[in-house]
Amino acid sequence: MALSRRRFLQGTGALALLAGRLAAPAFAQSAPSGDIPPILFVHGNGDHAALWMTTLWRMESNGVPRERMAAINFTDPLARTDDKVEQAGRSSTEDQRRALAEAVGELKRRSGAARIALVGNSRAGNAIRNTIKNGGRGDVSHAVLCGTPNHGVYASDDGLGNEFNGRGPFLRGLNDGDSEVTAGTAFLTLRSDGLDKYAQADGRFIGKPGAPTNVTAEGPALKGATNLVLGAVDHRETAYHPRAFREIYKFIAGREPLRIEIVPETAVRLSGLVTGTPGGVPTNRPVPGATVDIYRVSAETGERIGGPLHSSQAGADGRWGPAQVDPSWPLEFVLASPDALTTHIYRSPFPRSSEIVHLRAARPLLPADAGAGAIVLMSRPRGYFGLPRDIVLFDSKEPADVKSGVPTDAVTTLRLAAADVGRPIAAIFNRERIVMRAWPASENRIAVAELTY
Numbered sequence: 001m002a003l004s005r006r007r008f009l010q011g012t013g014a015l016a017l018l019a020g021r022l023a024a025p026a027f028a029q030s031a032p033s034g035d036i037p038p039i040l041f042v043h044g045n046g047d048h049a050a051l052w053m054t055t056l057w058r059m060e061s062n063g064v065p066r067e068r069m070a071a072i073n074f075t076d077p078l079a080r081t082d083d084k085v086e087q088a089g090r091s092s093t094e095d096q097r098r099a100l101a102e103a104v105g106e107l108k109r110r111s112g113a114a115r116i117a118l119v120g121n122s123r124a125g126n127a128i129r130n131t132i133k134n135g136g137r138g139d140v141s142h143a144v145l146c147g148t149p150n151h152g153v154y155a156s157d158d159g160l161g162n163e164f165n166g167r168g169p170f171l172r173g174l175n176d177g178d179s180e181v182t183a184g185t186a187f188l189t190l191r192s193d194g195l196d197k198y199a200q201a202d203g204r205f206i207g208k209p210g211a212p213t214n215v216t217a218e219g220p221a222l223k224g225a226t227n228l229v230l231g232a233v234d235h236r237e238t239a240y241h242p243r244a245f246r247e248i249y250k251f252i253a254g255r256e257p258l259r260i261e262i263v264p265e266t267a268v269r270l271s272g273l274v275t276g277t278p279g280g281v282p283t284n285r286p287v288p289g290a291t292v293d294i295y296r297v298s299a300e301t302g303e304r305i306g307g308p309l310h311s312s313q314a315g316a317d318g319r320w321g322p323a324q325v326d327p328s329w330p331l332e333f334v335l336a337s338p339d340a341l342t343t344h345i346y347r348s349p350f351p352r353s354s355e356i357v358h359l360r361a362a363r364p365l366l367p368a369d370a371g372a373g374a375i376v377l378m379s380r381p382r383g384y385f386g387l388p389r390d391i392v393l394f395d396s397k398e399p400a401d402v403k404s405g406v407p408t409d410a411v412t413t414l415r416l417a418a419a420d421v422g423r424p425i426a427a428i429f430n431r432e433r434i435v436m437r438a439w440p441a442s443e444n445r446i447a448v449a450e451l452t453y
Contacts, residue, residue, distance in 0.1 A: 036064055036253050037141050038111040040103060041071040044122030044147075044236075048284050049073045050272065050358035051121070051240060051381055054262065054452065057352045058245045061263040062253075068111055071356055072103045073273065073284040079123060082161035083170055089281035093163055093170055096127040097134065104131065104139050117142035117252045121239035122198070125150065125189075125220075126163060129174050132182045142252050143181075146190045147238030148220050151175065153198045153206055155214040164198075166215060179224035187225035188251045190244055193217065195386065196235045197408045205408060226251070232389060234407040240382035264327045264351040270294075271321025272357030274314040276337060282360070286318020290337040292359060296329045301424045302346060302435040304332065320359065327351045330434070337361045344447040346427075346436040362446045373418030374438035378427040379411045380451045385429070393428040427451070 039059070041052040049071035060066050076091040083092050100118075107116050118140050120128045125148025132140050152166025160168045174180070181187040191199065199219045203211035220238075221227040230243045238244055242260045249257040274290040275283060294310040297303060309331075310323035325331065326349075333345040340361035350357075362377060369375050378394050384407035385392045385399070392398060392412070399412035414425065420438050427434045427449035439445035 036068070036117075038068040038070075038107050038113050038116040039064070039252065040107050040116055040118050041069070042100065042118060042120035042124035042128060043072065043074070043077065044120070044124050044239075046078045046282050047121070047381075048077065048273075048275070048358045049356045050354075051236075053354050053356060054382065055119075055240060055245055055248070056354070056356075057262045058242070058257070058260065059249065060352060061259055061261070062249060062257045068113075070103070070107050072100065074099055075285060076281075076283050077123075078281060078283075079163045082159075083163045083168075084161055089279055089283050093126060093130055096123075097130045100127045100131045101135060108139060115139055115141040117144070119144040119146070119239075119248055119252075120148065121146045121236065122148060123163075124148070126170070126174070129182070130170075132185050133174065137182050137184050140185045142186050142188070144188045144190065144248050144251060145220065145222075145225075146244055146248075147192065147196055147198070147235050148189065149198050149215070150180070150189070150222050151219040152215055153213065154203065154208075166219075175222075180222040181224040186251070187222060188247065189220050189222055189225050189227045190230055190238045190247055191217065191220040191227070192233045192235070192238055193229050193231050195232050195389075195406055196220070196238065197384070197406050198235055200406065205406065232386075234384045234386060236381075236410075237383045262351050265353060266327070267353075268325050268327045268350050269321075269353040270323045270325060270350060270357050271319065271355050272359060273318045274320055274335065274337065274359045275318060276340070276360065277363075286314065286316070287337050288314055288316045288318060290314040290318075290320070290335060290359075292320040293334040294323050294325070295332045295334070296325070297332045297346065298435070299330045299433075300435060302330075302332070302437045303424075321355075321357070325350060332436075333359060335359050335361055341365070342439075342443070342445045344436070344439055344445065346434050346447065346449050348432055348434055348452045350452075362448055365441070365444075365446075369415060369441065372415035372441050374416040374421050375441050375446050376414045376416065376425050376436060376438055377411055377446065377448045378429070378434075378451070379448055380429060381410065382451075382453070384408060384410050385412065391428060391430050393426070395425050395427075425449075429453075 052071045078090045080087045080090045118128045125145035153164040155166030197205040274287045276287040293308045295304045335343045343362045385402045386407035387404040402409045434449040436447045
């Protein structure tokens with residue numbers, strides 16, 4: 001069934017669109033009319049549309065109208081263990097193909113374009129290739145696959161039903177023939193030069209240390225595509241890093257971007273989706289009734305400045321907002337969801353408007369949290385912490401739970417004593433710095449510094 005216009009614009013099912021009713025981009029030079037096709041951004045395994053937020057901002061800052069861009073939310077973003085066996089809260093390759101084909105058709109209808117471009121990270125590349133090859137080849141002008149394990153995370157005779165097995169029927173079907181791309185669509189692959197944890201020869205990154213995976217760093221490359229190496233970027237950075245943005249834009253637009261930096265707007269309007277983890281599985285299913293309060297906070301102390309800027313309750317579709325904020329304000333989002341910890345999410349200033357600000361309660365308390373006065377997390381959704389590649393400091397120390405070498409960790413945790421409740425905690429990742437407050441764990445509260453970059 002085709003998505004209704006309301007569903008498409010609000011993102012309650014497959015899509016969350018950066019709608020044209022938001023404030024117009026400030027100081028952004030417009031691209032020539034019709035020069036760039038509409039672009040649909042597709043997230044990876046277990047992820048959501050909001051990971052594309054900085055990419056969308058950079059596109060807007062180069063004059064791409066936000067109404068000609070969209071980002072999909074797959075309802076159940078995690079892959080099944082066996083693609084042909086139903087698994088609660090997880091999706092098959094066919095589930096993703098159908099949802100993506102529907103989203104492609106809706107963006108074409110809405111924009112009036114004959115063809116659109118698709119850009120995907122990781123598992124999204126599987127859905128993009130499957131959609132183009134099996135029914136959508138005339139709809140897609142460009143396909144950009146960022147860190148997609150096109151030849152598998154591993155290639156083995158064990159677990160042949162797994163979507164990520166290079167010897168399994170799904171990937172063999174996509175890779176069959178002299179060319180591994182579908183004629184009529186221009187393909188670009190972007191990959192790391194050795195730091196992608198899902199393109200490693202040793203199985204330790206997939207829970208099988210010492211076992212050969214039979215794949216290499218060249219696994220994301222495809223015969224018949226333009227294949228580029230971005231350098232020492234991690235798995236997610238193949239899509240969300242500024243280096244990746246340059247190549248995505250250049251490939252689709254046919255020229256270099258005018259700028260890489262994000263141009264701020266004078267007024268910022270935010271809204272988005274509250275989702276949950278039923279049965280411990282992260283999904284993009286809405287959480288009706290969740291409450292969202294937003295505060296302006298001090299960049300130096302994390303203390304609130306005044307009362308709430310915004311308070312709302314998520315509707316049946318999980319949508320919250322909109323909230324009007326200043327592009328220079330650090331923010332605290334307080335999310336209270338049924339049967340979940342109250343989560344205090346601290347964010348750097350939002351330079352531009354967005355309708356895809358994704359909120360999800362932090363993980364439940366763990367046995368290791370017992371006795372802690374406060375629990376604080378630093379999270380990097382658009383990449384991993386790489387040591388010694390990156391500067392990573394949490395409360396003035398390098399985190400003990402972040403491994404060196406190939407970047408694999410996107411979250412680091414601090415457990416603090418009761419005496420630390422209420423004090424400021426600084427989270428630093430390279431040039432981004434967020435200061436949060438430590439909230440009492442005894443009140444079932446947890447704080448997260450969520451990095452934007």
